Amino acid sequence: MSASLSRPRVGVWLIGARGSVATTVVTGCAAVTAGLHPPTGMVTETPAFTGSGLPALSDLVFGGHDTLDCPLPKRAEALTAGGVLPPGVATAVAAELAAADREIRPGGPTPGDTRSEAELITAFAGDIRDFVHRHELERAVVVNVASTEPASQGPHAPLPASTLYALAALRAGCAYVNFTPSEGMHHPVAAAEAGRSGLPHAGRDGKTGQTLLRAVLGPMFAQRALTVRAWSGTNLLGGGDGAALADPAAAAAKNAGKERVLADTLGTVPEGEVHIDDVPALGDWKTAWDHIAFDGFLGTRMILQTIWQGCDSALAAPLVLDLARLTARAHETGLSGPLGALGFYFKDPVGEGPSGLGEQYEALVRFARSLGEDKEGRR
Amino acid sequence: MSASLSRPRVGVWLIGARGSVATTVVTGCAAVTAGLHPPTGMVTETPAFTGSGLPALSDLVFGGHDTLDCPLPKRAEALTAGGVLPPGVATAVAAELAAADREIRPGGPTPGDTRSEAELITAFAGDIRDFVHRHELERAVVVNVASTEPASQGPHAPLPASTLYALAALRAGCAYVNFTPSEGMHHPVAAAEAGRSGLPHAGRDGKTGQTLLRAVLGPMFAQRALTVRAWSGTNLLGGGDGAALADPAAAAAKNAGKERVLADTLGTVPEGEVHIDDVPALGDWKTAWDHIAFDGFLGTRMILQTIWQGCDSALAAPLVLDLARLTARAHETGLSGPLGALGFYFKDPVGEGPSGLGEQYEALVRFARSLGEDKEGRR
Amino acid sequence: MSASLSRPRVGVWLIGARGSVATTVVTGCAAVTAGLHPPTGMVTETPAFTGSGLPALSDLVFGGHDTLDCPLPKRAEALTAGGVLPPGVATAVAAELAAADREIRPGGPTPGDTRSEAELITAFAGDIRDFVHRHELERAVVVNVASTEPASQGPHAPLPASTLYALAALRAGCAYVNFTPSEGMHHPVAAAEAGRSGLPHAGRDGKTGQTLLRAVLGPMFAQRALTVRAWSGTNLLGGGDGAALADPAAAAAKNAGKERVLADTLGTVPEGEVHIDDVPALGDWKTAWDHIAFDGFLGTRMILQTIWQGCDSALAAPLVLDLARLTARAHETGLSGPLGALGFYFKDPVGEGPSGLGEQYEALVRFARSLGEDKEGRR
C-alpha cells in the first residue's frame, strides 16, 4: 500500500486473521486500491459517503491474531482455487499479503494454554499496541472475523475467547467491531468495561445473506398488512463456518440473530425453524433457502420462496472494510459506546435503531453525514 | 351493507365489475365489514391510517361497468371453487353481491358497437351520475380493474376503452384509479382533460407480486453496492389475465412497468427478459420466478432466485379497497391531479415519488397523516 | 358400495382409520367408484393391470382401528376445509363414510391401558375376524396408515403398537401392508411369525414425494456417471405427520428410508442432511426442497434443486388402494412372505428388488402380469 507518509494511517486488527474473510479483506483492499477491481459491495465507496472523512483504503494497515499457522499468501491461493478470489489477484497483491502476514500474532487460548485470562488479555493488548506503535498508526480498529463460538455457558463459565479479545481491544484503546455472533463485547464483563472506556464499538453478526433478505422482506409483508404464518429456512455451507455452525450451540447463537430480524420487522415470531448444515462439498459457497407461508385477503394462503447462492467471504469482506473505516472515523470524531447507526450491517445490532433494511440504510447515511460535519477543517 | 343513514356514503365504480378482482373486492368488503374475516392485506386498516378520515368499509357502495353478463353471485361461486374465495363466504354475503350486481351497467364498446366515442363517454358518465344520485352518495371513485388492453397504437388510433372510461369519470366528477397497465388517464387526450378537471387520479398497474418483490430487492442491491448483472423473470398465470397478457402487445404494456422499477431502483437496466405465460391450468393462481445474477466483491458471481406463488385477485382486492378509500378522501380534502404519494401501490406511478417500497411506504404514511390534518373537525 | 352379492368382496382394515390418509382412502374409493372423479394416481387402474384379477374398487369394504373418536364424516369435512378433498365429495359419499365409520374399533394401547401385549393382539385379531365374518368377506388386508412411531428402543423394550397390529393381522389370517416407517412386521418377533404364517406382506414407508423424486434422480446421476457430492433436503409439513416427525426418534426412522434410496441408486452415501419440520400453518400440505451438488466433467460443480409441493394424503391414498388390491390378489394366488415386487411403492422395501423407480415399475408390471396368469379361469 502506497500510503503517503504525511497522511495518518489506520490499523485494522483482525481476530481470525488467517480465515477466509480476513484473507479476502486484505486481498480485496489491496486489489481495489491498486485499481484491479471496482469496489463492488463496499457501501462506503458510494457517493453518499464521500464527505464523511473516512480513512482511504490505501491508508489501512492490516494485522491480527490467529491460532493457525498457514501463511496468508497460501490461504489466498486456496481461496483462488475455490473460486472465492478471481484468478490472478492473489499473485498481483502478494506483497500486501506478505506484509499483513508478518503482522499476525498467535491467538489463544490454545489447547493446553496455561495462561490466565488476565495474562491473555495483556498479551493480546500488547500485540495490538506494538502494531500501532511500530507503524505509527493514528489509531486501530479491532474486528472479530473468527469462527463462531458456542453460545456462552452462564456467568461462572470462563470468558469466551471473543470476549478476551474485546477486552484487549479496550485495553489497547481501540474501537471494536464484532462481525460474528460470538459474545465478544456482549459479555457483561466486557460491556461494563466498554462503558467505562469511552471507546466506540459495533456489532454483532454481519448480515450477509438470508438475514439480509429477511430484513427487506419482513418489512414488505408488514407494510402490505400480509400475515406471515410460517418462515422456515435452511442454510447449506461448507468452509470453516459450516463446520463451526454444525455445533448446535454455535448455531443457536446465530439463529437468535436471524429470529430477531423477523420478530422486529413483523411484530411477531412466525412458525418455522432455521437449519444450518455443514456441507463441505460447497466450500466457501452458501445456499440459503427460505420458505414463507403467508395469508392474503380473506385468508388466502400464498407462498414466497427465496434461494440465495453466495460466497460468504466475498459478501463479508467489503462490509468489514466499511465497518473498519466507519468505526475508525467514529473514534476519531469522539463518539463512544454502541454505534446503533451501523445496524444496517448486523443481524443483532447494538444500541437503538430500526430493523428494516431501508430505514437502517437511511440511518447509516445520516450517520455518515454527521461524521463529515464533525471535521470541517479537513473537508 | 348496514351503513347508517347519517354518515355520508362513498361509491366505488368498478370498470370490469364482473371480473375476478372486482368480485373479490365486493365479497371481501362485505365479509370484513361483517366481521367474518380480518382485513388482511388492507394497509388502510392498520393503525397508521386511523386518523386519516377515510370512509369506512361499511360506507362503500359498489357498482360498475362490464361487457359480460355473468351475475356476481355466480362469479363468486366460481372463485370459491377455484380456491380464491374461502368456502362459505360467497353465500354469507349473497345479499351484498346481489346489490352490487344490480348496479352493473353494460360497458363498451362491444363488437359491432355503432356508438361514437363521444356517445360512449356520455353514456358511461350518465351511468355513474345516476348511481351517485340514486344512492345519494357524497362522491364516487372510478377504479379500472378490467383486463389489460394492448398497448396503444399511436396518436391517430381510436381511444382505447380504458381512456373512454377515464374521460367518463372526469365528466361525472369522479376521482379515478387505474389498477391496470392499460392507458386510461395516461392517454394525452385524457391527461389534458384531467389537468382541467380539478379531480385527483392515481395509477397505474397494481404492484401485487413480482414487481412488489422487485421494489424491495432492487433497493437492497443498490444500498449494498452489489452490481446486478441480469434480472430475468417468468410469470405463469391462468385466469382471464393470463389470456389477455399472452397477447404480446398487452404484455409489453405490463413489462414496461416492471422494467421501470428496476431502472429506478438500480439506476441501470440489467440484462434479462420477462415472460408472461398463459397457463389456464393454474386458474387464478400465479407463479412468478425471478433469477437475479449479481456481482459481489472482486467480481464474485452470485445468484438470488425468488418464487412467488399467489392468488392475483386476493392480492389485488385489498389494495383496490385501499385506493378507493384514499382517493375518495383525497378528493374530499380538495386534492387534484396525479396522486404521487400512492406510488406504493403501483408499478408505474403517476406524479413524483420514490421507487423503493420502503420510501414509498413512508410517503404513503405521510400522505395519510396529511389527509387527517385537513379535517380537524371530524377527528 | 353397490357390490354385487355374487362377487367376492375384500376387506381393507386400516390401522389409523380416522387419520387423514384413511379418510381420503375411503372417500376417494367411493368417489371413484361412483364416477365422480377419474382414478388419478391409482397405478392399478392403468391398462397394464387390467388382466391381473385385482378386486374391483366397488368390492372393497373398509374398517379399522384407531385410538381417536372423531367420526369419519367429520374428518372428511375438515379435510375439505383444508383443501385436501374437493368441495362436495364428502357430502356425496356420506353414506360410504358412515358405513366405514361403523366398522372402526378402538385401537391401543391407550395411556393407562392395563391389557397385556397378548391380550391386545387377541382383541385386535378378534375385531378383524369379526369384520371379515359379518361382511362375509373373501379375505382382508391390514394396512398401517397410522402416525409414525418413534424408532424402536431395543430388543427388551415393549412391542411397538405397530407390531401388535401386525401380529394381530397374522393371527386373523390377513395379508399386511405397512405404509409407514414404523416397525410393524420388521420387528424380529413379527418377522419370525410372518415367516411361519404363509401370508404375504409388504412395506415399508410409502414413497410419495421427496423420496419418489430421489428414486428417479438418483439413477439419472448414476447412469450419466455424474458424481453427487452432497444431497440435502428439508421437508415442511403440518398435519399430524408433521407433529409426529418433529420427534427426532420418529424422524430418524423416516430418514433411514430416504437415505437408503440414495445409497442404493448412487452406490455411495453423499454428504447432506434431511430435516423434517413441523409447520402447522401448512396443514396437510407438504413442501420438500432438495439441493443436490454434483460434479460434472473435469470436476465442474453443478447444482440441481427440486421443490415438491404436494398434499400428503392425496399422494398416499391412491397408493394405499393399489397396495390393498395387489396384496389381496397376491394372497389369493397363494403368494407368501415379503412381496419384493412392490418396491415401487416404498422407501425401504421388504424383500429383494431394484432401487430405481423405472426398474421398480418394470418389476411391478411383471408382478401384475404374473398375478393374472395364476387365475386363468376368471380372465
Place this chain on the structure above:
Amino acid sequence: MSASLSRPRVGVWLIGARGSVATTVVTGCAAVTAGLHPPTGMVTETPAFTGSGLPALSDLVFGGHDTLDCPLPKRAEALTAGGVLPPGVATAVAAELAAADREIRPGGPTPGDTRSEAELITAFAGDIRDFVHRHELERAVVVNVASTEPASQGPHAPLPASTLYALAALRAGCAYVNFTPSEGMHHPVAAAEAGRSGLPHAGRDGKTGQTLLRAVLGPMFAQRALTVRAWSGTNLLGGGDGAALADPAAAAAKNAGKERVLADTLGTVPEGEVHIDDVPALGDWKTAWDHIAFDGFLGTRMILQTIWQGCDSALAAPLVLDLARLTARAHETGLSGPLGALGFYFKDPVGEGPSGLGEQYEALVRFARSLGEDKEGRR
C-alpha cells in the same frame, strides 16, 4: 496423446472445432488420458462398457472445421477464466490443444463465399480424408457441435451448413453424430444419401440439462398415474449458444426436441411454454427452471419445480466423447443407418427406441454389450 503405434487410432472430426464444447472435448480427453482428472460424466468409462471394444481415449485424434480463427489454447484459456475448465488443466495439456489446433480447417460457407454447395462438400470431405490419411487413422467420426442453426426454410432453400458437413462426412466414409438441433443428416437430401452409404449415424441434440430431467420426470408422472396439467420452462444461458438461441427460429428447432420428450413419456402434450433467454452475464453457465402443475387423487393440484444450474460445455463434452467412441465402434462392427440405441444421449433421437431415460439406458447397455460380442477375437 501417447497412443502406441501398433494400436489403430480413431479420428474425431468436430464441426465447430473452436467452440466451447469442442475445446472442452479436446482438453478433457487429454486431461483424463493423462490421469489429471477422473472421467466424471463419461458413461463409456463405467464398468458396463468395458467389454465393448471401444477405442481408448488415448487413441482418439482430433481435428475439425470452424469458421472462426481463435486458436484452441486461447479458447481454453478463456474457458478457464470463465470457470468452465479448472485452473491449470489448459496449461497441462497445451501440447494436445496445439496438436488439435493444427488440424482445424476453415469451415463454411462464410459470408461472401462464392463456392457452390457441391464445391463446399467436396472441400470439406477432402479435409477429412486428408486428416485420416496423414494420421493413418483406422476411421473417423464426424461430430457436429457447432452453434444451432435456424430451422430450415423449406425444400427449395439452400442446404443448411450442417447438412453440407453431414454430406461431406458420408463422402469421406465417416460415421456422423449430430449433437445439435440443426438439421444435419435430417435433411431429406442427406437422409437419402445416408441410406445409400452403409454408414451409421446418430443424433440429434444432446440431452444435457432440462430435457435430461424431463426424461426421468415424465416417466415418473406417467408411472404414478399422475396427470400433468402444465409443464413450463425457462432457460437462461450466455455463451454463444444463448445468442444463437435468442433467434426464435433456432429456438424453435430446440424446443421441438424438448416437447417431444414430454409427448412421448406422458402420452400427451401438456400446457406450457419453453423460453430460451440469452443472458450474456451467465457466460457458459445455464439455469433451467421447470414448473410442473399436476393433479393427484381427486384432482388435488400439486406442483413440482426444478432448477438446474450447470455448465453446458462440461455437460456436453463427456457425452461427445462417449458418442464418438460408440459410433466409431458401431462403424467398425459393420452397423449402418440410424443408431436408435443411442437415444439415451439425445432430445430427438434417430431411429426407434424408448423415450424414458431409464429404458434408454437399458437399451444403451444392451447395445454396448452387442458391440463387444461382435469382436470376439479382440476380447
